[in-house]
Amino acid sequence: xxxxxxxxxxxVFDSGFGGLDILRFVVRALPTYEYVYLGDTARAPYGxxxxxxxxxxxxxxxxxxxxxECGIVIIACNTASSEALRKIQTHYLKRFDEKKKIxxxxxxxxxxxxxxxSNRRIGVIATxxxxxxxxxxxxxxxxxxxxxxxxxxxxxxxxxxxxxxQNDQETHIVLEKYLxxxxxxxxxxxILGCTHYGILxxxxxxxxxxxxxxxxxxxxxxxxxxxxxxxxxxxxxxLSKRPGIRFYSTGHPAKFNLLGSKLxxxxxxxxxxxxx
Numbered sequence: 001x002x003x004x005x006x007x008x009x010x011x012v013f014d015s016g017f018g019g020l021d022i023l024r025f026v027v028r029a030l031p032t033y034e035y036v037y038l039g040d041t042a043r044a045p046y047g048x049x050x051x052x053x054x055x056x057x058x059x060x061x062x063x064x065x066x067x068x069e070c071g072i073v074i075i076a077c078n079t080a081s082s083e084a085l086r087k088i089q090t091h092y093l094k095r096f097d098e099k100k101k102i103x104x105x106x107x108x109x110x111x112x113x114x115x116x117x118s119n120r121r122i123g124v125i126a127t128x129x130x131x132x133x134x135x136x137x138x139x140x141x142x143x144x145x146x147x148x149x150x151x152x153x154x155x156x157x158x159x160x161x162x163x164x165x166q167n168d169q170e171t172h173i174v175l176e177k178y179l180x181x182x183x184x185x186x187x188x189x190x191i192l193g194c195t196h197y198g199i200l201x202x203x204x205x206x207x208x209x210x211x212x213x214x215x216x217x218x219x220x221x222x223x224x225x226x227x228x229x230x231x232x233x234x235x236x237x238x239l240s241k242r243p244g245i246r247f248y249s250t251g252h253p254a255k256f257n258l259l260g261s262k263l264x265x266x267x268x269x270x271x272x273x274x275x276x
């Protein structure tokens with residue numbers, strides 16, 4: 001008797017907790033699938049690390065999620081998307097089933113921003129590594145050569161979110177310091193270029209006011225993924241339709257559950273992941 005082929009899951013990878021915000025919106029929009037979330041909290045943040053290190057860490061995360069029978073892996077981390085995604089797609093993916101896919105969040109955000117801007121002046125807040133890669137500038141100007149892009153590296157934000165301090169006065173002061181230079185550039189659209197920053201969206205809104213459009217990847221990615229699955233029906237048919245989520249952390253599972261459940265909205269069962 002032939003063994004029944006295992007249906008595949010959708011994997012979401014982030015350097016820490018920020019990707020939970022994307023997963024939350026993805027599950028809300030696409031509740032019928034089976035998901036695996038991996039947070040590399042033991043080695044977060046990625047924003048200050050070298051390109052080589054980011055590539056190595058991302059490659060290890062992708063391999064882990066493929067081992068968890070994921071047919072699609074969404075790299076929710078912008079630093080990983082900007083520094084490692086292309087290389088992994090063109091080189092590393094060849095070692096696995098060619099039907100498996102690795103997707104990023106950077107391009108969907110860029111597409112949304114160029115559609116929303118009126119004055120073609122777009123601000124980007126991101127990690128130091130993402131800003132240094134100029135990935136957002138590359139993708140935005142590819143979509144619209146006439147757009148002006150103003151970036152600001154925000155190295156202190158991820159550690160603050162990872163410590164659960166997103167609503168502290170300290171975070172508001174730091175965030176205001178980062179945003180003021182962009183406001184002086186007369187931007188009309190702001191990309192939150194790190195998954196962690198979506199968690200700070202309400203804080204950002206208080207500082208920039210009601211008129212500037214905010215592009216949060218957590219709100220953009222679900223619709224893009226829905227369209228992607230509709231377009232790639234052969235891949236969609238391989239996905240498990242048994243709703244459920246498994247959470248993994250490279251750090252201490254209890255700590256991930258404590259801080260992550262505040263973002264997720266309920267307690268999670270978190271398993272330990274070892275990346276090699």
